[in-house]
Amino acid sequence: MLPIRQNLPRRVVDTSINRWDLYLLPLVLAVLILAAYGARQMTGPFQLGTPLPITLDPWSLPYYLLRTTVRMFLALAASLLFACAFAAIAAKYRAAEKVLVPILDILQSILILGFLSITVTGFIALFPGNLLGVECAAVFAIFTSQAWNMVFSLYQSLKTVPGELREASDVFQLSGWQRFWRLELPFAMPGLLWNMMMSMSGGWFFVVASEAISVANQNIKLPGIGSYIATAIEMRDLGAIGWAIGAMLVGVVIYDQLFFRPLLAWADKFRFEESGGENAQSSWLLTWLRRTGRIQALGLTGIRLLASSFTLFRRDYDGTSIRARLRGRLAGLERVWDATLAALVLLSLWHLLAFIHTEVGWREAAHVVQLGFYTLLRVSLLIALAALIWVPVGIWIGMNPRWAHRLQAVAQFLAAFPANLMFPLAVMLIHRWNLNTEIWLSPLMVLGTQWYILFNVIAGASSIPVELRYAADNVGLRGWLRWRRYLLPAIFPSFVTGAITASGGSWNASIVAEYVTWGGTTLKAHGLGSYIAEMTATGDFPRIALGIGVMCLFVMSMNHFLWRRLYDMAQNRLHF
Structure with a gap:
């Protein structure tokens, strides 16, 4: 069971230095020194x-990797703080949920380049004459590629906490x-x-765009793997691209062993089950x-400091007093809030x-909406195909901890592999064999986003009691009955989280997947992504705004009419 008791027994730890301290001391010092040097x-x-x-010298790759x-870890820390605050508020307060969830839908549908174009000049102005402004812009761009799936994961988990645990927390008089x-x-x-692992891989996926920045007709390439790959692509140096991929693999293995694998093994104690441990990671x-x-x-000192805050934020009433009953009066405020939201909409x-009428015209708007339906068809088919492939694979990996232990770093590397490195090969093959671009450019949209489904299904399957x-x-x-009655309901909430993030990512990827260029060859498929790219x-700019606005409407509509209903189903019916 989960640790919900007010007073836990204090663990006694021998604080004297032993040989294991001496073994780990060089590793701890090395990590701290490298982190400080990189930050400096x-x-x-x-x-x-x-x-x-x-430079494309392979000996520079360790420095670029650092x-x-x-x-990426700075962005991951910011994403974790943002996810905790955003998801907690959205899950606990119904009025805030009506605003924050649509805002999240909009944010995940905005391109990473759109965030950069808005924020980079501001960050540079904050730190004039210093590289820190451009570095903050790059970290923020990576943050926008990491945060949304973490928010969706935490929000889904908070909405599906078992009722008996909520009742137990009420009995123990726990404050918020x-x-x-x-x-x-x-x-x-x-x-x-x-999802944090998937966020790190998502950061690798967008690392080229976040480190090779264009602003005020200036190209800024920060030292890093992304700029190394961008320079190698410009010079068509396939050998340098191979070295960059090797460096990425080394980096994934290192932070998997030193960060994610210990965290996953430590988090096994939070599994919602009575018996233990045969599925534990090591x-x-x-x-x-x-x-x-x-x-x-x-x-343990840090844990005790956190525990001391529990006495400061304790509930000062028993849940049955007049102060508790005052919550019923909030219904009138919620109706006022709903009316305000309707007015804003x-x-x-x-x-x-008015913008359509004065800037682009109704015929153009209707054409863009039609293109949006083309892209919607591609996204829907690709997400369905990805689910058919990766849901069984994810369940098998999640329910076999030995294989999960072996394949964890492999899955992270595949998810981190920049899909734009596959675009030149796709262009050459489609052009060589004269293939239909409407069909064969479509898989490029899901190359980098299908992993959201895999990682979330693995998480859901590994947490089955x-x-x-x-x-x-x-x-x-056995057979289909086992899937329908047991496996699919068990992983359904996690699958919805992965599918909604993969869907939003596929809409974004359509801008580079429906309009692909390599050398003097350009291939285009009809769709909203190719329209925005053109x-x-x-x-x-008016038509760019029209295309992005229509994309936001499609993403929000799909989230509201499909994914939100599936969230409600997961919350009320299909979870354990």
Whole structure:
């Protein structure tokens, strides 16, 4: 069961230095020194217009890997804080949920290049004459590629906390702060960790766009793997691209062993089941840490500081007093809030209609909506095909911890592989064999987003209680009945989280997948993505705004009419 008790027994730890402390001390010092060195390199002098040298020498790759990894972990930390705040507010307050969830739909449908074009000049202005402004812009761009699936994962987990655990937290008189740390976050931890891994891989997917920045007709390439790949693509140096892929693989293996694998093994204690441990992951680093004295004492000090905050944010009434009954009066405020939201929607719709009438015309708007339906058809078919492939694979991996242990780094590397490196090969094959671009450009949309489904299904399958597996075996569930009654309901909430994120990512990927260029060859498929790409190339800003606005409407409509209904089904019917 989850740790929801108010007073937990304090673990006694021997704080004396032992041989395991001495074994781990060099590793800890090396990580701290490298992190400090990488952070120090982010604050050098810089003037806009001064090029930053990028070399394709393979011996520079360790330094570039360090710079990129520091940016990605800074973005991951910011994404985790944002996800906790955003998801907790959206899940706990109905009025806030009506605003925040649509905002999240809009944010995930905005291109990473759109975030860069809006924020990069502001960050540079905040730190004039310093490289830190451009570094903050790059970190923010990586943040926009990492945060949304973490928010969706945590939001889904908070909405599907089992009722008996909520009742237990009420019996123990837990405040909102205590409930989040004692119940909700531990319950969400396994799925959140797998989505953190997917977020790191998503950061690799967009690392070229985040480190090779264009602003004020200036190209800024920050030292990193992304800029290395961008330079190699410009020079058509396939050998350098191979070296970059090898460096990415080394980086994935290192932070998998030193960060994600210990966290997954540690989070196994939060599994919602009575018996334990046969599906637990293992980590050599976590085993060593548990044998240390002084290093483990430092970690427990931080945990005690967090536990001390529980006394500051405790519930000061028993849930039956007049203060508790005052919540019923909020119904009138919710109706006022709903009316305000409806007025804002009508006002936004009026401005949209006026923009179409004055700037682009109704015929153009109807054409763009038609293109949106073409892209919608592609996205729907690709998500369905990806689900048919990766749901069984994810369930098999999640329910076989030995294979999950072996394939974890492989899955991270495949998800981190920049799909744009596959575009030149696709262009050459389609052009060589004269294939139909309307069909054969479509798979490029899902190359980098299908992994959201895989990682979330693995998280859902790995968190299935052992008792439920025994029950399914004892009653003899086999074949399609086993899938329909047991496996699919067990992973359904996690699948919805992965599918909604993969869907939003596929809409974004359509802009580069429906309009592909390599050398002097350009291939185009009819769709909303190719329309936005063409208008961006010609600099037609009203039509760019029209295309992005229509894409936001399609994404929001799909989320509201499909994914939200599936969320409600997962919350009310299909979860354990």
